[in-house]
Amino acid sequence: MLVFAKIKSVQQKINSLNKGTKIGFVPTMGALHRGHLSLIEKAKIENNIVVVSIFVNPTQFDKEEDLINYPKTIDKDLSLLKSVGCNIVFVPTAKEIYADNIKSQQFDFDGLEHQMEGKFRKGHFDGVGTIVKRLFEIVTPDNSYFGEKDFQQLQIIKKMVQKNQIPVNIIGCDIFREEDGLAMSSRNSRLTYEQRKAAPFIYKTLKQAKIEFGIKNALEVTEWVKNEFEKHPLLELEYFEIANEETLQPIENKKTSQKYRAFIAVFAGKIRLIDNISL
Secondary structure (H helix, E strand, O other): OEEEOOHHHHHHHHHOOOOOOOEEEEEEOOOOOHHHHHHHHHHHHHOOEEEEEEOOOHHHOOOHHHHHHOOOOHHHHHHHHHHOOOOEEEOOOHHHHHOOOOOOOOOOOOOHHHOOHHHHOOOHHHHHHHHHHHHHHHHOOOEEEEEHHHHHHHHHHHHHHHHOOOOOEEEEEOOOEOOOOOEOOHHHHHOOHHHHHHOOHHHHHHHHHHHHHOOOOHHHHHHHHHHHHHOOOOEEEEEEEEEEOOOOOEOOOOOOOOOEEEEEEEEEOOEEEEEEEEO
16 A cells, blocks of 8 residues: 655656556545445446545634644554555645645535535535545546445536546445444544444434325424424434435425435534434
8 A cells, every 4th residue: 555645756656557457436524434445445346546645734724723632643544554555645734736836626516515514614615625625636536436425425526527627537435334323434433432322313303204204294393303302312413404415405295206305403412513414
């Protein structure tokens, strides 16, 4: 496994690969867990070479404290990547990526950015678009893999690739969960013992909401979810929304020809957890 910190070095290595070598790319912010490894394992099956980036991107954090507190476990991450047979790891600094101008590019994602996460995290998706576009330019992958836990982000990256005509295939991968149903996330490591015990309630509620959606309209299901969280002592609901999978627009009435998904964001103390489920 080769580890590079400089853009020039990783590009030289990629450019030296035989013509026709298929490159799979998994961009991460480190603090790797089993969910990340599942993306890498899928990438290994479908490509000749797998590149993983580890970069905590400052431009996608709307709160300075979240950037500061984001878990950084580089030694453990590199050990995990080696164990699953990753070929190339790119670990740049913020200066290497942004030079002296740590600022987001402005994007138009056709309105996808204004829903859900976009309402609560100002500038977040401009930061995501900026770093992912830059990494695609550096790594030039054939395929890139993203978990569906960040489903809105996945749709936004697909839109960015389409609008900027970037020649990469974006592949969404199933949410990887703990045995008790909690969606795997780097933030889970910051939960207290009590919060961690309480957190599976999020997925439990999503699963029940899916059942309720079979017999009730979106507004009734949303009210039911709000009531469930109002009764919970440790978890605070930020939002619950049922939306069209493609447009991410919230819905009122169901149409049999469309696919829907329920999205949720919950605070456990100061730790913010997101999840979603296909309906």
